Amino acid sequence: MTLRLGKVAFSVYADGTLLWRSTLVEGGDPAVPVHVDLTGRSTVRLVVEPHGVLDGVALADWAESRFTCG
Incomplete structure (x- = not known):
């Protein structure tokens, strides 16, 4: 998240x-690591999702996210 x-x-x-x-x-x-099973999806x-009304101006994204199969 920026700033x-x-x-x-x-x-x-x-x-x-x-x-x-x-x-x-x-x-x-x-960053928070995420491991989710997407089998069959x-x-x-x-x-x-912003937490509060003013959090909507925060810049946050899934930058550099990767999907791996294995």
């Missing part, structure tokens, strides 16, 4: 079902 501002939660949805949600991540926190959606 060390805001609090957000990161979520992974597959086929419309929530598979994983992080605890609240604050500006300046390190057709769609994946990576979401950033």
Whole structure:
């Protein structure tokens, strides 16, 4: 998250079902590793959800995310 501002939660949805949600991540926190089994899933959606009204201005993303099969 940029500028060390805001609090957000990161979520992974597959086929419309929530598979994983992080605890609240604050500006300046390190990246959170995620391991989700996507076997048999057709769609994946990576979401950033602001914690409060003012957290909507925080810039947070799934930068450098990777999918691996194995």
